[in-house]
Amino acid sequence: MNKSIKYLIAIMLLLAANLWLFFSGSGNNTPAAETYFASEDLEEVSRFLFVLDGDTTKIERADQEWILNDQFKADEGFVNTLISILERVEVGRTINDWDKEILGSAEVEFDFNSRYRFQLATNPNRTKTYFISDDIAKEVAVPGYRDNVADIFTLHPDQWRDRLVVDGSWRSIQRVEVSNKTGEDFNIVFDDSFFLVNGETPTDSSGVINYINQFQQFQANEMISSGRFPELDSLASTEPMAILLIDDIKYEDPKTLNIYPGLKNQPYHLAVDENGNRMVIDARRVQQILSNPDRAN
Template structure:
């Protein structure tokens, strides 16, 4: 047998061996990481309750979706992220008789029935998370999750609120008014298309693009009274503009009062017709308040 033939046979044997190791699941010999929660339990989550300092977050599954603190619709995307994080939480080392500080407590309800309670804590540098139950602590982490696991429990109640404030487009909006100092404008549907300040636009796509800004229009964040005193003080001033939208999906017009932003702030305080406060990105506000034909 020639030397080259021996090489080819050796290479073939190595290739077969590598393929066998790959498809036979070499990783199965590696101890499988222990998950903190069972996947089948998480499929039936019906409620979360987080308590941190003075804040309480209760997320409850209802017939109309997730509700926050029995008052506001919750952001479904955030809740799904929370569930995804919990599904992937893996257990590291165990610390018997935890004596460190505790950040807060959590309760997870399954199928509107059984409940699991634990406390959560971090190390001094806030790079590790510990779940504490019955006095023992387990270090937990999510592979590939760059943030500390405890951070998701520390979100302010406002951050769990649904941020969608209107969902309209050129196909559903019937009339839009912007009132601001020395530069009001109106867009109104008339028979077959829109008039801008009573005139037919020369470029209809400009109007379509402007109105489509309000598809799935979300606030950057909802803001409750008292959370940011500097924003509360803005309510004592005159708004810089008022936006009004009539949409065929809503019985009454949607209104939004927008206030001047504070110095060095890249966002504006806005208040809708129901008194809900929110912040909007300053660049977004500029686009909304700019005349579409200018």
């Protein structure tokens, strides 16, 4: 899980970079440097394909969504970050006859038609990125972007997955049930005009509303595929410490999460949804989910 923590930090840095790229402007009259994709319109990208360290990441446009490896919905924010970075990649020095280590390969498809392929490489301390085509390497960078450009290509396929677990609020959620082997069981049910907690009128109505609203755009920290972390595979075969059920009018069936005990010295809990999708969720958020918002009742 230490690797997972590093990935999470990398994701936060990438999101921060995306915000910076979005809001920053030119602000001066300095002549524009050569951009790597100067002749292409990256808004017309229809597919990305990365192959690194034995992992293949394919992100393909499908109607108004991006689909990851023909199976999962991709995180639109991360895809937009990638596009923003590639739009601003500037070319530095050129190295002919590149004969050093290759990190991996990338392919960018435009409008489901033309494709541009290149290889990726870095220097030994991974502070510089090179795009290589026909054995000619070009050092590339994004002005003001402190992270190495290659970092976004090295994300695990899991990290491109959409992390949305449930999106509900007090206006749409009808029922929440918590079965907790390590604490209190409770249920919150909408009844006519407001919610009842364990069948009774709550003493802290605002606390109940705040509790329900935490499931608005509720996202996991990261999605986890089977086999990626053996210790989590073992944990998933045990009994969960708690089960969360959320019944929202927007969903045909209730959403459920099996939540497992945290591993030693890890601030995350494994959770598995009703479709078998695995994820990790911050321990503090899990504690909030499993806490009765109307304990005085």
